[in-house]
Amino acid sequence: MTSVVKYRELVHRPFNKVLIANRGEIAVRVIRACRDLGLSPIAVYSEADADCRHVSMADQAWCIGPGPSSESYLRIDNIIQAAKSSGAEAVHPGFGFLSENADFANAVLEAGLVWIGPSPMAIHSMGDKTFAKRAVTAAGVPCSPGKNEPLKDVEDLKKVISQIGYPVILKAAAGGGGRGMRVIRKAEEIEDSFANCQREALSYFGNADVFCERFIERPRHVEIQILADSKGNVVHLFERDCTIQRRNQKLIEEAPSSYISDATRAEMGLVAVKAAQSVGYVNAGTCEFILESPEKFYFMEMNTRIQVEHPVSESITGIDLVQWQLRVAMGETIPFEQKDIHIRGWAFEARINAEDPFNGFRPSVGEVRRLELPAGPGVRVDTHLYQGYRIPTHYDSMIAKIIVHGQNREDALAKLYRALGETIIDGVETTIPYHQALIRGSAFKSGEYTTRFVEENEALLKEFESRQPELSAEAALASLLSINSVRRENSSYAENGNANNGQSTPGSRQETMNQVQSTSPWSQAHRLDATRN
Amino acid sequence: MKFKVHQKGDAQSWYFEISDQILEQDLQPGRVLLATKLNEEMKPLGDVQIRLHRDRRSICIDNMVIPFFGAGTLLKGTDARIKMGAPATFRRIAIEQIKPIAIKRSSSNLGGGDQKSPLTGKVLSILVTDGQKVNEGDVLMTIEAMKMENRIQAECPGVIQNIKVQSGASVSVGDLLCTLIPAADENGK
Numbered sequence: 085m086t087s088v089v090k091y092r093e094l095v096h097r098p099f100n101k102v103l104i105a106n107r108g109e110i111a112v113r114v115i116r117a118c119r120d121l122g123l124s125p126i127a128v129y130s131e132a133d134a135d136c137r138h139v140s141m142a143d144q145a146w147c148i149g150p151g152p153s154s155e156s157y158l159r160i161d162n163i164i165q166a167a168k169s170s171g172a173e174a175v176h177p178g179f180g181f182l183s184e185n186a187d188f189a190n191a192v193l194e195a196g197l198v199w200i201g202p203s204p205m206a207i208h209s210m211g212d213k214t215f216a217k218r219a220v221t222a223a224g225v226p227c228s229p230g231k232n233e234p235l236k237d238v239e240d241l242k243k244v245i246s247q248i249g250y251p252v253i254l255k256a257a258a259g260g261g262g263r264g265m266r267v268i269r270k271a272e273e274i275e276d277s278f279a280n281c282q283r284e285a286l287s288y289f290g291n292a293d294v295f296c297e298r299f300i301e302r303p304r305h306v307e308i309q310i311l312a313d314s315k316g317n318v319v320h321l322f323e324r325d326c327t328i329q330r331r332n333q334k335l336i337e338e339a340p341s342s343y344i345s346d347a348t349r350a351e352m353g354l355v356a357v358k359a360a361q362s363v364g365y366v367n368a369g370t371c372e373f374i375l376e377s378p379e380k381f382y383f384m385e386m387n388t389r390i391q392v393e394h395p396v397s398e399s400i401t402g403i404d405l406v407q408w409q410l411r412v413a414m415g416e417t418i419p420f421e422q423k424d425i426h427i428r429g430w431a432f433e434a435r436i437n438a439e440d441p442f443n444g445f446r447p448s449v450g451e452v453r454r455l456e457l458p459a460g461p462g463v464r465v466d467t468h469l470y471q472g473y474r475i476p477t478h479y480d481s482m483i484a485k486i487i488v489h490g491q492n493r494e495d496a497l498a499k500l501y502r503a504l505g506e507t508i509i510d511g512v513e514t515t516i517p518y519h520q521a522l523i524r525g526s527a528f529k530s531g532e533y534t535t536r537f538v539e540e541n542e543a544l545l546k547e548f549e550s551r552q553p554e555l556s557a558e559a560a561l562a563s564l565l566s567i568n569s570v571r572r573e574n575s576s577y578a579e580n581g582n583a584n585n586g587q588s589t590p591g592s593r594q595e596t597m598n599q600v601q602s603t604s605p606w607s608q609a610h611r612l613d614a615t616r617n
Numbered sequence: 618m619k620f621k622v623h624q625k626g627d628a629q630s631w632y633f634e635i636s637d638q639i640l641e642q643d644l645q646p647g648r649v650l651l652a653t654k655l656n657e658e659m660k661p662l663g664d665v666q667i668r669l670h671r672d673r674r675s676i677c678i679d680n681m682v683i684p685f686f687g688a689g690t691l692l693k694g695t696d697a698r699i700k701m702g703a704p705a706t707f708r709r710i711a712i713e714q715i716k717p718i719a720i721k722r723s724s725s726n727l728g729g730g731d732q733k734s735p736l737t738g739k740v741l742s743i744l745v746t747d748g749q750k751v752n753e754g755d756v757l758m759t760i761e762a763m764k765m766e767n768r769i770q771a772e773c774p775g776v777i778q779n780i781k782v783q784s785g786a787s788v789s790v791g792d793l794l795c796t797l798i799p800a801a802d803e804n805g806k
Contacts, residue, residue, distance in 0.1 A: 438763075442698070447763040449737055449790075456674075477737045481763040505704020508674075508686050517700075517707045552708050555624035559701060560631035561652060561665065562676045562683040563710045564622050567697045568640055570689050 091204040092193040096314045096415030099173035099198050105163050106178030108468045111138035114176050117406035126170045130156035132476040137468035144170050151478045157181045160188050164195050174198035183389040200413040202388045206363045210386040214257045214295045220383050223362035225355050228382040230297025238278050248298045256285035257293035264288050267299050302534040303374040306341050308356035309397045310369045313418045318360050320353040321397045330538040337393035337433045339400050342531035344378050368409050399431035399489040430496040436484040438475050440513035449475050453511035458503035462489045521548030619715040644669040729773045729799035734788040738762030742784050745777045774800040
C-alpha cells in the first residue's frame, strides 16, 4: 500500500435507529434482531428490490440506486446519504457487498454513526492476506508454510518452492472468494502461473501482489466463530465445518465438526481468540482454517463480518450472534465467559439457491408461485421469500437457509432430510434435490469427505434418483394426475397474461408446455429442454 | 384416455384409464373422482377412488396417502420429475398415452432451430460466427447471471446463422440468440 489512510477508531454508544446496508435474507435476519431488541430498523433497496421482503419489514425504506449492485448496494455515498436522511444512528453491513470494506466502515464513522462491526483498521489488516498472516503468525497462530509477504519476482517464488516443496498455491494478497488462485505442481508451470496469477490479481482486486504457500490437496475446511466486545473480552463459539463446497461456495455447514477431537477443538478456539486479539478485534468474526489431518490445522483468513452460516453456531450455543453484534456496538460487555459456553446437540445448515442442480447449477430466476416452508421440532428457516416474489437477476442466488438442530449428528441429519422434504418452492428450480442426495450419501453420513467431495462425485444426484423406492400403483396414478395439473396450471398461467409482462418468464421449462398446441397434451411427445423454449 | 406410467429403473409399469373430463377440469380439492386400473392387456381391474387434499400436498387413493409436492418439472419426451413421497424426494417418471400419434422427425424434435436464451442476464462472450459449423456440446456463447457464467451449448451438430446478440448485451428469457441449422436437415433428411 502506497498511501497510508488514517482510519478512525470505533465508537460505542446506545442507538435506536439502525440502517441495514444490505438486502434479502441477511437484511431480514438483522431486522429481526433489531425487533428483538426494540430497535427501529431502516432498510435500503435498489430499484430492482422495491418488492423485496426486507423493505416491507423495516420502519423506513430508502432507495439507493438502480438494480446493479455497483450502482446501489456498493455505493458508499448513497448509503451514507440514506443514513443521514433517515436519521439512522448506526449501520449494520450484513455480509457480502460492503461488509468487509474498510473505507465504508470509515465513512460510517466519519458521518458520526456507530459502525456495527470491527474497526476499519482491523478490516483492512485482515483484508490483506499477507499482512493478516504476518500478524497472526507473530501471535503464535499456525499458518501453512510459505512466504507471508508479496513475492518480488519469479526467482523469489522459486526460492520459496525450494524450501517448502511441491505442490504450492499462489494467491492474490487482496483476494478472496476462491478467485485469483493457482496451483503449481512442477517446475515448468512456475513462470506462466506466476505471470497469470499476477494479472488475475490485478484485474479482480486492483492489486497485483501475490504470495505463495504449500497447497493441501484434500483438506477439510473448519472455522471458528469469534465474539469480542469493546472491553477486551474475546470468546469463541466453537467451530463450523464447511467442507462441503462447490467451486469454493459452501453448500452445507455443520456445527460441531465430526472431524476434530475435543483437544483440537479447544486448541483451535484458543488460536482463533489469539488471532482476533492480534488485530484488536471487536464484534463478531470468523477465523477460517484448513485441516490437513484431524490434528494439523492452518490459519487461512479471518472474515471480519457475520457469516452466512452463523445460525448453526447460534443453534448449538444458544447465543444470538446478530443480537450480540448490535449490543457490542452499543458498548455492552459480553456477560458470559468461555467456560459458560457449551455445545448442545448438533446443527446443520443447507443453503437453498435458485439454481437447477439437474442442469449444471444454472441460475433459475422467476416468480415464486407457491411457497411452503418446513417447520416442526428443531427447524429454523431464514429467508426473504414469499409467495409471488420475483427473484431479481442482479444478486446472489441464495434464497433461503434451512437450519436444523438435533440431539446428535444422526438426529440433526434426519431432521434436515425431513425439513427439505417438506419444503415447496414452485416457479424456480432450487438446490433442494442436491442437498437431499448429498445427505443420503454414505460419505456424508459417515463424515468422511474433503473439500473436493462435490467435484469428485458428479453423478451424486443421478445415483440418488435411480435409488428411489419402487413406484406403487397409487403413487403412479398420483404422479399422472400431478403432471396433468402442471399442464393445466401452466396453460391458465399463460392465459392470464402473467407469463410475459416484461420481466423474465417464470419456470421457463414448464412454460414451454404452452407452445405445444394440441387438443390433447398427451397426443404427442413434448420436447422440453432448458436450452430451448 | 389410457396411460402407461413408469418410474425409471423399475421393472413394473402401471396402466390407468381416466375420463377426459377429469383431465380437462383439473382436480378439485375435496372432490372424489374415479379412475380405472388396467392390466397390461388394457383390461379393467377395478375402479380406484381419488381425492386431492385441500392443502394440495397429498392425494388419497383408495386410503393410501400419496404426498406429492409442487408442480413437478416436465422433461424431454414423456419424462417428468415429480417431488413425492415422505419425506418428499424427486423421482423420474415417464407417462405415455397408449397409442400415441407417430411423431414426424423434423428439426423441431432433432434439436437445433432458434436458440433462445434460457435465462436473463448479460452476454459475456460469443464464441461462434455466422456460418460456423458446430458439433453437439460446443459452447456457442456465455451469459452471466447471478454472478455466474453460464454456457450456452449446441444441442446438435449444425451450422450457426443469424446471431442476434452482441457481447455485453442484456438478454431476457426467450430472447433469440442465434439459429442453429441441424446438420441432418442440411443432408435433406
